[in-house]
Amino acid sequence: MTDELSAIERYNHLARQGAAVTADSLGQLTGATVRSRATDVRLTVPAGIADRLGDRPYVAIQADFDGHLDGAAAIAIAREDVRTVTETMGADDALHQSGLETIGNLAVSGFVDVLANAFQEAIYLTPPRVVEGAGAEVLPLEEYASDEWIITIASQLELVDHVLDLELVMLPDGEGLFHALDPSDRDGSALERIVRIGDLAREGTEQAAGHLSMMTGLEADLALSRLRFATVEAIPTEADPGNVVGTVFELEDAPGGYLALLFEEEAAKRVVDAMVPTDDPFDDWAGMDKSAIEELGNVTTSGLIDGWAEAQGSTIAHSPPEFVADDRVAILGAVANRLALEQSTAVIGDAAISLDGGAVACEIYLLPRHPLLREALDDLMSDDRTDGDG
C-alpha cells in the first residue's frame, strides 16, 4: 500500500540534510557558526509563495536539472540576508555579487547533491543563473497557474543570531519525485493522496472564510492554504512570537489531532467589536469578548471540517472550543508537545484568511494525528475510486 506520509517524511529528512550541508558550506565560507534552524517540505501554490515573499527585493539562483529527476530548481534569498552573509565574510561591495552567486550555488548544489546521494543516481545541474527582482518574480513559476499545487522546501538558517530565510523551489515532475522517494509507488498515488489533503484543506479554508465573513460582517479578501510537512519541533519554531487570541479544538474523529484558530490581539478586538458592538470597556478577554471568540471558533471550525466530513461520508466530532490568549509560539508549542507524544513529524494544514482589507488576519493550523489521517485518506480515496468507477 502506498504510504504517502513515509515518502514525504523521507523527502523532508533529505531536505533537512540539504539544509545542514548548506549551513556547513556557508559556515566555512563566512567563518561564522551557521546552522539549520528549521526546514520543511510544503505543498503550496504560486500565489502562496508570492504572498509569503511579498514585494521585498530578492535574489534567486536558478538552475535546471535532469537525470534521475527532471525539473527546475531555484533558491530565493532576501537581498538584505545576502548582505548579512557577505558582510560577515568581510566582503566589500565589489565582492558582493560574487558572494551572492557563491551562496546560491552552495545552496542549490547542496540540496541536489543530497538527493542524488540518497537515490544513488546522478542528477545533473545546468550552470546557475542569477535573477534579481521583487518577491516571487525571481522564481521560475511562470508555467504554473497561481492556484496549482507545487512542492517546495522552505528553510531557515541561522547565522549566529540572525535568521536567514531561504525559499527553495525544487520543481521536479511530481510523480517522478514520489517514485524516486518510494520506488514501489508506480502510479503516483502518493502524490494523489497528498494533493487530496491539500484540496480538502483549501476547500475548508474557503468555507471557513465565508463563515468568518458572515459572523463578523467583514469581507474576506484572501484565503490561502498550504500543507507543511515538518518535524513536530518545527511547528512552533517557524511561528513568530507575539500575543494572539483564539481557540483550540481537539478533533475526536479522523483526521484527528488539533485545530487552532488564532488572531493577533488587536485583530481579535476588532473582530469582537464587529460581532458584538458595545460601548462597554474591553474586559480583558473575560465575559462577552471571550464568548464571542469561542463562538467564532465554533462556526469557523464547522466551515473547515464539514466539507471534509462530507467527503469522508462521516462526521468529525470535536471538543468544545478552548479559549487561548497567549504567545503564539507557546500555544503552538503546547499543541506540538501533545502531538509529539505519539509522532515525530507532522502534516500541518496552515491557512491564512485576510479580512477587512487586510486589517484582520485569521491564522488556522490543522494538525492531524498520523494514524487517523491515514484512516481518513483511505476512506476518501476509496470513495473517490468508487465514484470514478460508477
Next chain:
Amino acid sequence: MAMADQALEIDSSARGQPRNPAEWIRVETVDRLAVGIADGAILHGGDLRTSGLGSCVAVAICAPDEGVGGLIHPMLPHGGISVENRAKYVDTAVADLVATLEGIGIDRSSMVGGLVGGATMFSLDREADSIGERNASAAEAQLAAFEIPVQTEDVGGSSGRTATVSTDTGEITVRTAKTDSS
C-alpha cells in the same frame, strides 16, 4: 554542525576531553543568543534567551563563578536510551548539557540550576497529569540526580513564558505573555 572558532578557554584540565559531546548544543562566545525549541546553547558571559515556553520547560545550568551558563528547551519529559533527537526530551537534554559543561572544564560542584515553563496551557491538558507538570517534575528529578541545586524555579500556571539567562551571574529573568490567572 559548525562550532565557534573561539572556543571557551576555561580550564586546561579539560584538555583531551571531548569539547562538546552533544553536537546539538552550541558553545559560543557572543553577547546574546536565542535558543529555539528542542535546542540548546552554552555561552561564556552573555545572555541566552528562549521564548514560547508553554508546556515545554527550559532548564538553565550555570556556573556563576566561571561566568558560564547553558540553556536547553526540551518538549517532553522522557526520551529513553535511543532517542532520535536528544534535544527534545528533558532527561536526555539535561544529561547532554551537564556533560557538555563538564567537557569544557566546568566542575559539577559549581553548577546551579534554574527551571522555567511547564505551564498547563489548555484544559485538554488537565485531563491527566499535564505535559507541563510532567516536564517540570522530570527537570527537577534530573537536576537532583546530577546533584545540581535549583536556584531559580518559575514553573506551572497557565501562561506562556520567555526566559533570559545572564550567564555572567546565573540570574534568570522571566516574562509572561499575560497575567497568570492560576
